[in-house]
Amino acid sequence: MISQDIPLVELHRHLDGSIRLETILELGLKHNLPLPGKTLDTLRPFVQVTTPQPGVMAFIEKFKWMTGVMVDYDSCRRIAYENVEDACREGIDYIELRYSPWFMAEAHGLQPEGVVEAVTEGIRAAEQEHPIRVNQLGILSRQYGPQIAMKELEAELRYAHEFAGLDLAGDEEGFPGELFRDHFRKARDAGWHITVHAGESAGPESIWQAVRELGAERIGHAVRAPEDPALLDFLREKGIGVECNLTSNVQTSVVSDYAAHPMRLFMEKKILASINSDDPGISAINLRYEYEVAAPKAGLSPAMIRQAQENALLTAFLTEEEKTALRRKKSTGA
Numbered sequence: 179m180i181s182q183d184i185p186l187v188e189l190h191r192h193l194d195g196s197i198r199l200e201t202i203l204e205l206g207l208k209h210n211l212p213l214p215g216k217t218l219d220t221l222r223p224f225v226q227v228t229t230p231q232p233g234v235m236a237f238i239e240k241f242k243w244m245t246g247v248m249v250d251y252d253s254c255r256r257i258a259y260e261n262v263e264d265a266c267r268e269g270i271d272y273i274e275l276r277y278s279p280w281f282m283a284e285a286h287g288l289q290p291e292g293v294v295e296a297v298t299e300g301i302r303a304a305e306q307e308h309p310i311r312v313n314q315l316g317i318l319s320r321q322y323g324p325q326i327a328m329k330e331l332e333a334e335l336r337y338a339h340e341f342a343g344l345d346l347a348g349d350e351e352g353f354p355g356e357l358f359r360d361h362f363r364k365a366r367d368a369g370w371h372i373t374v375h376a377g378e379s380a381g382p383e384s385i386w387q388a389v390r391e392l393g394a395e396r397i398g399h400a401v402r403a404p405e406d407p408a409l410l411d412f413l414r415e416k417g418i419g420v421e422c423n424l425t426s427n428v429q430t431s432v433v434s435d436y437a438a439h440p441m442r443l444f445m446e447k448k449i450l451a452s453i454n455s456d457d458p459g460i461s462a463i464n465l466r467y468e469y470e471v472a473a474p475k476a477g478l479s480p481a482m483i484r485q486a487q488e489n490a491l492l493t494a495f496l497t498e499e500e501k502t503a504l505r506r507k508k509s510t511g512a
C-alpha cells in the first residue's frame with residue numbers, strides 16, 4: 179500500500195515509454211502512420227508487453243510504436259504534458275521524467291534540441307495546471323556509441339538548467355560504461371546529478387564502474403548486485419539509491435518472476451531502494467500497481483514498502499529544502 183503521510187515519489191520513469199495508447203492511436207491516424215492496429219484493442223498487443231520478453235533489447239523494440247508517433251514537436255509537447263497529467267492522476271507528488279532526445283528525434287528527423295524544448299514546454303504547462311513537481315533527467319542511449327552520445331549530451335547541455343541529472347540507458351552489454359567517462363565528467367561539471375542503468379543485463383562490475391567512474395549517486399535496476407556481496411555493503415555504506423522496477427524486470431526476463439527479485443534483499447540490507455514503474459505505457463502498469471501488486475508479490479512486507487516510499491524521497495535529486503517542502507505539503511494537504 180501507498181502511505182498517505184509520505185510524499186509519493188517516482189524516480190525512474192521513461193517519458194518516451196509512457197505514452198497513452200489512445201494518444202498513439204490518435205497521432206497515428208492523424209498522420210497516416212502505418213500502425214499495426216486501427217483500434218485500441220488491435221493496437222494494444224503491439225505496444226504493450228503481455229508476456230515476458232526474451233531480454234531487455236526485445237523489450238526496447240516496443241519503443242518503436244512510441245517514438246514512431248513523435249512526428250513533430252507538437253506531438254512531443256503533448257506526450258510530455260500527458261506524462262505529467264497521468265503521474266498526477268496516480269497520486270504522485272514529485273516525479274523525475276527521463277528521456278533520450280536523440281532516440282525521440284530519430285524516427286522523424288527532428289532535432290534533439292527541439293525535442294528538449296518541446297518536452298520542457300509540455301511539462302511546464304502541465305505543472306502549472308496540476309499539483310505535482312517535475313524534474314527532467316537527460317538520457318544518453320548507449321547503443322548509438324560514444325560519438326553520438328556526445329552530440330546528445332551537447333543538445334541536453336544547451337538546456338542545462340532544465341535537467342536535474344543525467345542517465346545512461348540502452349544496450350548495457352554491448353556498450354559498457356567505460357565508453358562514456360568523458361560524457362559523465364562533463365555532466366558532473368555542469369552540476370548535474372548522476373543515475374545509471376546498470377546491473378540489468380550486465381553484472382556487478384557494471385555497477386561498480388557506474389559508481390566509481392561515472393559518479394552515479396543512484397543505480398537503475400542493479401538486479402545483479404547480489405552476485406557480489408561486497409557491492410551490496412558498498413551501496414549501503416555510500417548511500418547509493420537503487421531504483422527498482424519490479425514488473426519491468428519480470429517482463430524483460432532479467433528475473434524469472436516477482437519472487438526472485440532482489441528488492442527484498444536490498445531492503446533487508448538497508449540499501450536505499452525505491453519502487454518505480456520504468457515504462458508504464460509498455461508494461462501496462464502504473465506506480466500504484468507496483469506498490470499494491472508487484473511489491474507484495476516480490477515478498478516486501480508493508481513496513482518495507484513504506485520504507486521504500488521514504489527511500490524514494492531520500493534519494494530524489496532535490497535539495498533538502500525541496501524535500502522538506504514536499505513533506506510539509508503532504509502533511510498539511512495544501
Ligand SMILES: [Zn+2]
Nearest residue numbers: 192375398456
Ligand atoms: Zn529504465
